[in-house]
Amino acid sequence: MVVPNHYVHREVNLEDKANFMGSPDLISYARERGWYDPDRDGAFDFSRTYGQPSPKDFSVNTLRRWRGVSLITGKSWDEKGSFPFSVKPGKPLKIEDLTSLLRDHYEGTNYDESDGYKRGNPNTTAQRTICTASTKYGLVAHLREDLPEGTGSLLWLAPGRPDSAFFIPVWFGAPLPEGVGVGGEGTANSYEELLKQHFDGSEILRERHTLAWALQRRWERYLDKAYGERILPFRGLAGEWEGALMRLRSDVEKASWDLCKKDPPAARFLLGVFMEGVLQSWQTKMEGLLAREE
Incomplete structure (x- = not known):
C-alpha cells in the first residue's frame, strides 16, 4: 500500500x-x-x-x-x-528495494525536473518527489515473526533525508546508542526520556548540536551545494556500507537469538552494543568525509 x-x-x-x-x-x-x-x-x-x-x-x-x-x-x-x-x-521486496524507493526523485521519468541532476537539486523541484527537502528521516520496518520479539523487530533508520543518509539498524527494545537523545548519563538513550522530549522539545533544541542528527544536517548542506557532482559518489559509498551492515546483521541476529534462549537481557545488550558500534562507525565516516571536503 x-x-x-x-x-x-x-x-x-x-x-x-x-x-x-x-x-x-x-x-x-x-x-x-x-x-x-x-x-x-x-x-x-x-x-x-x-x-x-x-x-x-x-x-x-x-x-x-x-x-x-x-x-x-x-x-x-x-x-x-x-x-x-x-x-x-x-x-519479493528486499530492504534495499525499499530504501531505494524512499530515496527516489522520479529519476528516469518525465517528472524528474532536475533532468538527472543537471538542473540542480531534485529535492527542491515543484513536483515534490518521494524524497524531498522537507523529509526528516527514512524508515523501513523489517519484522520477522519467526524470531524473538527483540531480534525480529528491526527498523532500518536514515537519520535524515534518505537520499543523503546511511540507513542504520535499530532493534526494538535494545539499548539505544548515545547521540540519539540528550540528557545526563543514563538518560540520553532512554526510551522514556526520548518520549518525554518528544512532547517537550526545549532540551532537544538547546542541545541539538550534540546529536547525530546535527552531523547529518551538516552533511546534507554540503551535498546540496553541488548535488549533481557529489551525490553519485556518496550513493556508491552508502550502497557498500549498507550492504556490509546487512551481511553483518544476520550474524549478529543469530548470536542474539542463541543468547536469547538463555538470557534475554544479555541478548538485548548484544544488539545494543552492535548498534552503538554502528553509530560510532557512521559518525567517524561522516566526520571524515566532511573534514576532507569542507
Missing part, C-alpha cells in the same frame, strides 16, 4: 467483516453532513467523501503514489488513472 498524504481507502463494505472495519454509521453520518448523496455521487467512496475537497485526480500527492506503485510492482501505470487500495509486488 502506498499512502501519499491522502486517503487511499475507496470501496467500503461493512458487511464484509473479514476485510473491513469501520463505524456502523460511517456512511449515514456522511449523508447527514451532506458529504455524500447516493443519487449525486453514486457508490460510496471513502476517500472522496472523507478526504479534503482538493483535486485528487492529479496532484503532487497522486504523483508520489504513482511512482511508489510503479516501483513496487515493476509495471507501468497511468499517473492520471486510478490506483487500487493495495498492490502485489512484482518480486
Whole structure:
C-alpha cells in the first residue's frame, strides 16, 4: 500500500467483516453532513467523501503514489488513472528495494525536473518527489515473526533525508546508542526520556548540536551545494556500507537469538552494543568525509 498524504481507502463494505472495519454509521453520518448523496455521487467512496475537497485526480500527492506503485510492482501505470487500495509486488521486496524507493526523485521519468541532476537539486523541484527537502528521516520496518520479539523487530533508520543518509539498524527494545537523545548519563538513550522530549522539545533544541542528527544536517548542506557532482559518489559509498551492515546483521541476529534462549537481557545488550558500534562507525565516516571536503 502506498499512502501519499491522502486517503487511499475507496470501496467500503461493512458487511464484509473479514476485510473491513469501520463505524456502523460511517456512511449515514456522511449523508447527514451532506458529504455524500447516493443519487449525486453514486457508490460510496471513502476517500472522496472523507478526504479534503482538493483535486485528487492529479496532484503532487497522486504523483508520489504513482511512482511508489510503479516501483513496487515493476509495471507501468497511468499517473492520471486510478490506483487500487493495495498492490502485489512484482518480486519479493528486499530492504534495499525499499530504501531505494524512499530515496527516489522520479529519476528516469518525465517528472524528474532536475533532468538527472543537471538542473540542480531534485529535492527542491515543484513536483515534490518521494524524497524531498522537507523529509526528516527514512524508515523501513523489517519484522520477522519467526524470531524473538527483540531480534525480529528491526527498523532500518536514515537519520535524515534518505537520499543523503546511511540507513542504520535499530532493534526494538535494545539499548539505544548515545547521540540519539540528550540528557545526563543514563538518560540520553532512554526510551522514556526520548518520549518525554518528544512532547517537550526545549532540551532537544538547546542541545541539538550534540546529536547525530546535527552531523547529518551538516552533511546534507554540503551535498546540496553541488548535488549533481557529489551525490553519485556518496550513493556508491552508502550502497557498500549498507550492504556490509546487512551481511553483518544476520550474524549478529543469530548470536542474539542463541543468547536469547538463555538470557534475554544479555541478548538485548548484544544488539545494543552492535548498534552503538554502528553509530560510532557512521559518525567517524561522516566526520571524515566532511573534514576532507569542507
